[in-house]
Amino acid sequence: xxxxxxxxxxxxxxxxxxxxxxxxxxxxxxxxxxxxxxxxxxxxxxxxxxxxxxxxxxxxxxxxxxxxxxxxxxxxxxxxxxxxxxxxxxxxxxxxxxxxxxxxxxxxxxxxxxxxxxxxxxxxxxxxxxxxxxxxxxxxxxxxxxxxxxxxxxxxxxxxxxxxxxxxxxxxxxxxxxxxxxxxxxxxxxxxxxxxxxxxxxxxxxxxxxxxxxxxxxxxxxxxxxxxxxxxxxxxxxxxxxxxxxxxxxxxxxxxxxxxxxxxxxxxxxxxxxxxxxxxxxxxxxxxxxxxxxxxxxxxxxxxxxxxxxxxxxxxxxxxxxxxxxxxxxxxxxxx
Numbered sequence: 441x442x443x444x445x446x447x448x449x450x451x452x453x454x455x456x457x458x459x460x461x462x463x464x465x466x467x468x469x470x471x472x473x474x475x476x477x478x479x480x481x482x483x484x485x486x487x488x489x490x491x492x493x494x495x496x497x498x499x500x501x502x503x504x505x506x507x508x509x510x511x512x513x514x515x516x517x518x519x520x521x522x523x524x525x526x527x528x529x530x531x532x533x534x535x536x537x538x539x540x541x542x543x544x545x546x547x548x549x550x551x552x553x554x555x556x557x558x559x560x561x562x563x564x565x566x567x568x569x570x571x572x573x574x575x576x577x578x579x580x581x582x583x584x585x586x587x588x589x590x591x592x593x594x595x596x597x598x599x600x601x602x603x604x605x606x607x608x609x610x611x612x613x614x615x616x617x618x619x620x621x622x623x624x625x626x627x628x629x630x631x632x633x634x635x636x637x638x639x640x641x642x643x644x645x646x647x648x649x650x651x652x653x654x655x656x657x658x659x660x661x662x663x664x665x666x667x668x669x670x671x672x673x674x675x676x677x678x679x680x681x682x683x684x685x686x687x688x689x690x691x692x693x694x695x696x697x698x699x700x701x702x703x704x705x706x707x708x709x710x711x712x713x714x715x716x717x718x719x720x721x722x723x724x725x726x727x728x729x730x731x732x733x734x735x736x737x738x739x740x741x742x743x744x745x746x747x748x749x750x751x752x753x754x755x756x757x758x759x760x761x762x763x764x765x766x767x768x769x770x771x772x773x774x775x776x
């Protein structure tokens with residue numbers, strides 16, 4: 441059967457990753473070297489996919505849902521290094537599981553996970569045999585401000601905040617963190633896809649895959665001292681988060697390089713893309729460097745110079761946490 445023109449084979453994806461090396465693949469990612477070190481086999485490195493398409497944008501703040509879905513297809517196929525996006529989705533979750541989509545809506549409509557992306561993910565999950573899907577965030581009001589419709593009951597595809605089901609009675613603990621986890625995570629979801637936004641954070645440096653999971657706890661306000669280090673890493677080490685979060689799809693259709701987490705349009709730029717990885721630490725490392733590059737282009741100081749470098753990323757990779765890698769020689773960056 442002839443392969444649809446918008447899908448690629450695994451071999452052509454690998455070819456693309458070298459042809460499209462460009463500015464991001466060549467970006468120096470820290471003192472340890474550049475991505476793609478030939479001394480470490482790909483099987484031992486974490487894969488971070490950067491998928492971009494300027495054609496997804498139909499206006500300053502509007503997106504073509506069909507193009508978003510095709511962008512997602514390319515990203516998932518590359519992330520799982522397989523021959524079709526359908527095969528990739530079958531590896532994310534299995535029929536009979538309840539899949540949670542953890543969105544990030546704190547920035548409101550201008551700087552939140554886009555409903556167009558969630559709709560595309562929902563459709564692909566359903567095609568893979570997943571019938572129970574829950575989109576969730578801190579509060580119903582956060583979701584509504586980001587254009588999501590609240591559906592609490594009587595549907596296989598629901599959407600609601602932690603204020604609907606509340607939090608567990610007993611603390612989850614790790615390191616210096618002790619928090620009540622939301623029951624949506626602990627009692628409803630079998631698997632979670634984390635959908636953060638590519639953006640700056642005025643205290644913690646950046647807020648990407650790792651920090652997005654602050655939306656699963658009752659006391660995130662307690663964990664912002666010292667740029668969130670080690671608290672962001674500690675929260676992600678809570679057993680239900682470590683065990684249930686299977687994939688991270690960072691929404692970079694709109695991105696923000698200063699003034700976050702609130703929406704600051706003067707510091708937004710149309711990245712027109714997604715960052716996808718099963719390793720939240722590697723994704724955060726690559727996303728952090730993308731933000732730093734944009735800051736430098738705008739003539740801004742680095743986050744290190746401003747004393748808000750996201751050191752929690754390295755903590756998440758240490759021997760105590762083991763949540764992923766931030767060693768650039770152990771990250772494979774693929775552009776599609």
